[in-house]
Amino acid sequence: MEPQPTAAHPTAPEPTAAHTIETVFRLESPRVVAGVARIVRDVGIAEELTQDALVAALEQWSRDGVPDNPGAWLMATARHRAVDLIRRRETYARKLAEIGRDLETTAPPEEPADPDDIDDDLLRLVFTTCHPVLTPQARTALTLRLLGGLSTAEIARAYLVPEPTIAQRVVRAKRTLATKNVAFEVPYGPDREARLGSVLDVIYLIFNEGYAATAGDDLLRPGLCEDALRLARVLSALMPKEPEVHGLTALLEFQASRTAARTGPDGEPVLLEHQNRRRWNRLLIARGIRALDRATALGAPGPYALQAAIAACHAHAYRYEDTDWRTIATLYGLLAARAPSPVVELNRAVAVAMADGPAEGLKLVDALTDEPALRDYHLLPSVRGDLLTRLGRTTEAREEFARAAALARNEKERELLLRRARE
Amino acid sequence: MPRYMSIVHIDESTAPAGGPSEELMRRMGELIEEVTKAGVMLDTAGLTPSTQATTVHWQGGKLSVTDGPFTESREVIGGYAIMQCKDKAEALEWAKRFLQVHEDYWTVSCEVREIAEA
Numbered sequence: 001m002e003p004q005p006t007a008a009h010p011t012a013p014e015p016t017a018a019h020t021i022e023t024v025f026r027l028e029s030p031r032v033v034a035g036v037a038r039i040v041r042d043v044g045i046a047e048e049l050t051q052d053a054l055v056a057a058l059e060q061w062s063r064d065g066v067p068d069n070p071g072a073w074l075m076a077t078a079r080h081r082a083v084d085l086i087r088r089r090e091t092y093a094r095k096l097a098e099i100g101r102d103l104e105t106t107a108p109p110e111e112p113a114d115p116d117d118i119d120d121d122l123l124r125l126v127f128t129t130c131h132p133v134l135t136p137q138a139r140t141a142l143t144l145r146l147l148g149g150l151s152t153a154e155i156a157r158a159y160l161v162p163e164p165t166i167a168q169r170v171v172r173a174k175r176t177l178a179t180k181n182v183a184f185e186v187p188y189g190p191d192r193e194a195r196l197g198s199v200l201d202v203i204y205l206i207f208n209e210g211y212a213a214t215a216g217d218d219l220l221r222p223g224l225c226e227d228a229l230r231l232a233r234v235l236s237a238l239m240p241k242e243p244e245v246h247g248l249t250a251l252l253e254f255q256a257s258r259t260a261a262r263t264g265p266d267g268e269p270v271l272l273e274h275q276n277r278r279r280w281n282r283l284l285i286a287r288g289i290r291a292l293d294r295a296t297a298l299g300a301p302g303p304y305a306l307q308a309a310i311a312a313c314h315a316h317a318y319r320y321e322d323t324d325w326r327t328i329a330t331l332y333g334l335l336a337a338r339a340p341s342p343v344v345e346l347n348r349a350v351a352v353a354m355a356d357g358p359a360e361g362l363k364l365v366d367a368l369t370d371e372p373a374l375r376d377y378h379l380l381p382s383v384r385g386d387l388l389t390r391l392g393r394t395t396e397a398r399e400e401f402a403r404a405a406a407l408a409r410n411e412k413e414r415e416l417l418l419r420r421a422r423e
Numbered sequence: 424m425p426r427y428m429s430i431v432h433i434d435e436s437t438a439p440a441g442g443p444s445e446e447l448m449r450r451m452g453e454l455i456e457e458v459t460k461a462g463v464m465l466d467t468a469g470l471t472p473s474t475q476a477t478t479v480h481w482q483g484g485k486l487s488v489t490d491g492p493f494t495e496s497r498e499v500i501g502g503y504a505i506m507q508c509k510d511k512a513e514a515l516e517w518a519k520r521f522l523q524v525h526e527d528y529w530t531v532s533c534e535v536r537e538i539a540e541a
Contacts, residue, residue, distance in 0.1 A: 023512040027461065068523065119460070226424035226507070233462035260540060283426075283465060283505065 026149040034121035044174030053078040138173035243298035247305030253288035254311035303339040325354035358390040378407035426538040427514040433501035434530035450524040469502035
């Protein structure tokens with residue numbers, strides 16, 4: 001029973017029917033694409049059929065209203081179309097004859113799908129869109145498109161490229177999957193870990209794309225953080241036994257908890273040291289801690305769980321002065337052993353400088369100055385400038401900040417570094 | 424992506440004396456699992472009956488403590504869900520699905536409010 005609106009309590013305007021349909025479709029489309037892909041064994045065709053089902057839904061739902069179980073309606077419609085397609089197109093009929101026969105014997109599409117089957121289909125879709133035959137760019141675009149439910153226009157805006165570029169990227173990716181005969185399946189056996197690593201890296205890449213962007217007037221880039229976090233949460237629910245999946249989710253929950261504190265009133269970046277920690281989101285921190293606990297309960301921490309553990313150390317410190325740098329330096333040591341990289345080494349140097357003093361940290365940083373991977377990395381001179389400042393070597397520090405400013409790609413960050421170069 | 428709190432109001436006079444049916448609990452469990460698997464659910468819980476509630480009140484600089492909720496109506500808050508959604512339309516969609524798992528004899532509403540971000 002709807003309460004009757006009175007003058008004192010007008011009911012808020014309902015979202016338009018079209019907006020409701022669009023919302024339902026975005027929620028359901030990953031599952032529909034995944035379910036149809038299992039039938040036609042081709043992600044590109046599955047997406048087309050799902051789009052066809054949307055067109056049918058727009059037509060019918062606008063007229064008759066949204067059905068009680070819109071997901072099942074879309075799935076049944078798309079599956080019917082898959083069957084029609086297989087029967088209609090001779091080429092497909094030949095290519096997919098076997099599947100066509102399978103279809104005759106599978107349960108009628110009107111039967112509600114088993115949630116476990118849907119989960120399996122979704123996982124197959126994740127591993128397909130993050131497949132190593134695709135370029136990293138193609139993986140992120142296809143994953144956001146098919147699993148994140150973003151339109152090509154939304155992805156293009158988030159990545160600051162023209163929409164046709166993304167559309168082309170998605171088309172090419174789907175073609176590559178088809179021509180390379182990439183199986184629509186979840187990998188088991190020896191390459192499973194590497195393939196899962198690829199999936200986690202894609203989600204982390206998407207997150208970082210948004211995290212590196214400033215919160216200016218364009219809110220779509222930071223929106224990528226939330227899209228990535230949602231994908232990580234989905235994956236955690238689909239693969240509850242994989243410690244690194246929980247490790248990645250924990251890391252992203254912690255990172256996202258600082259969003260409100262990361263930028264100042266004019267959109268300038270605020271460093272961890274100066275962030276107002278009351279603005280850190282406690283609910284996300286609690287979720288991060290819970291996900292990290294699940295990761296560590298499942299086995300020795302991998303690279304993502306270690307990074308999450310470092311983020312947890314920051315989250316546990318109510319003031320910057322309370323940060324447990326000793327533990328953070330130890331965790332970076334473990335991370336350097338597990339997944340060595342110059343950037344990890346640089347972060348370890350920062351933690352060591354905080355725990356043992358700037359001179360100790362500078363030793364580690366100086367060992368990195370010839371590292372080719374860090375040649376254009378603005379944080380190396382920026383960290384070096386910091387340590388030199390703390391050691392009272394201000395002239396050298398200014399040079400480092402100027403160098404860092406020249407390398408910084410982010411406008412707001414450059415301003416901050418230039419300011420420090422003048423101090 | 425904004426966060427929403429769905430505050431569940433229940434007309435306690437329509438709630439069965441023995442609590443929710445097993446069927447409802449099963450459907451509710453499945454739905455919560457689905458919302459979690461969609462990466463949407465951040466936190467959710469149901470509350471014990473309002474008869475067990477105590478209200479602590481602050482007015483005119485004085486504290487008072489009374490049993491039960493401070494309400495004239497039979498409508499009480501029965502639970503909540505915190506969800507992170509693209510927009511309000513998505514939050515409303517999940518709220519509709521939450522309501523649809525209830526039997527016809529329930530009178531339940533979800534007050535969907537966006538959480539103010541600092």
